[in-house]
Amino acid sequence: DAMVIQNPRYQVTQFGKPVTLSCSQTLNHNVMYWYQQKSSQAPKLLFHYYDKDFNNEADTPDNFQSRRPNTSFCFLDIRSPGLGDAAMYLCATRQGGKTEAFFGQGTRLTVV
Amino acid sequence: AQSVTQLGSHVSVSEGALVLLRCNYSSSVPPYLFWYVQYPNQGLQLLLKYTSAATLVKGINGFEAEFKKSETSFHLTKPSAHMSDAAEYFCAVSVKNNDMRFGAGTRLTVKP
Numbered sequence: 001d002a003m004v005i006q007n008p009r010y011q012v013t014q015f016g017k018p019v020t021l022s023c024s025q026t027l028n029h030n031v032m033y034w035y036q037q038k039s040s041q042a043p044k045l046l047f048h049y050y051d052k053d054f055n056n057e058a059d060t061p062d063n064f065q066s067r068r069p070n071t072s073f074c075f076l077d078i079r080s081p082g083l084g085d086a087a088m089y090l091c092a093t094r095q096g097g098k099t100e101a102f103f104g105q106g107t108r109l110t111v112v
Numbered sequence: 113a114q115s116v117t118q119l120g121s122h123v124s125v126s127e128g129a130l131v132l133l134r135c136n137y138s139s140s141v142p143p144y145l146f147w148y149v150q151y152p153n154q155g156l157q158l159l160l161k162y163t164s165a166a167t168l169v170k171g172i173n174g175f176e177a178e179f180k181k182s183e184t185s186f187h188l189t190k191p192s193a194h195m196s197d198a199a200e201y202f203c204a205v206s207v208k209n210n211d212m213r214f215g216a217g218t219r220l221t222v223k224p
Contacts, residue, residue, distance in 0.1 A: 006155075033212065041217070042215060042216045092156075094212070099161075101158075108153065
């Protein structure tokens with residue numbers, strides 16, 4: 001049973017055209033993360049929510065924004081995708097700081 | 113801020129040989145440490161975690177890791193490699209502020 005679901009698995013978008021990636025969870029976890037992972041690199045934390053508190057990493061570009069309308073859903077908005085934004089985007093959830101994070105299958109974004 | 117360093121971006125072993133993947137951490141407070149595995153075009157799956165209980169932690173698929181505070185290490189081992197162990201492995205660290213940061217990853221190759 002999928003617990004962290006990312007849609008779509010593969011997304012192709014045009015250069016400069018806004019795109020939204022979605023993540024939902026059935027775990028009722030209070031923390032949700034968005035990571036960017038480029039080929040053969042480690043996942044890079046973009047931002048995370050602790051409940052409704054939004055925490056943006058200092059080096060996350062302004063082009064990336066996020067919304068969390070409720071506990072179950074979290075969205076990643078890329079306002080004007082560039083070629084350098086092509087990557088795998090991973091969503092994860094966690095209950096508090098002591099436990100492990102649960103990851104979705106990821107969305108692979110291609111920018112053409 | 114906390115961080116982890118994985119020594120060796122690529123490790124190659126023969127099937128049946130010992131697997132040793134190295135991870136050293138840096139944290140000013142007691143950390144929580146994790147090992148994840150990632151198969152191509154998939155999300156991350158938890159192998160094991162250290163959360164200040166037993167220093168020797170056993171995980172799935174025959175993997176284990178030992179937390180050594182004196183060496184600031186959390187190396188991952190498996191006595192006998194299997195072909196299905198070929199994947200990318202990530203060490204991660206978390207402290208009380210809820211973020212989770214990953215090492216650069218180690219790609220494990222298993223030769224027949």
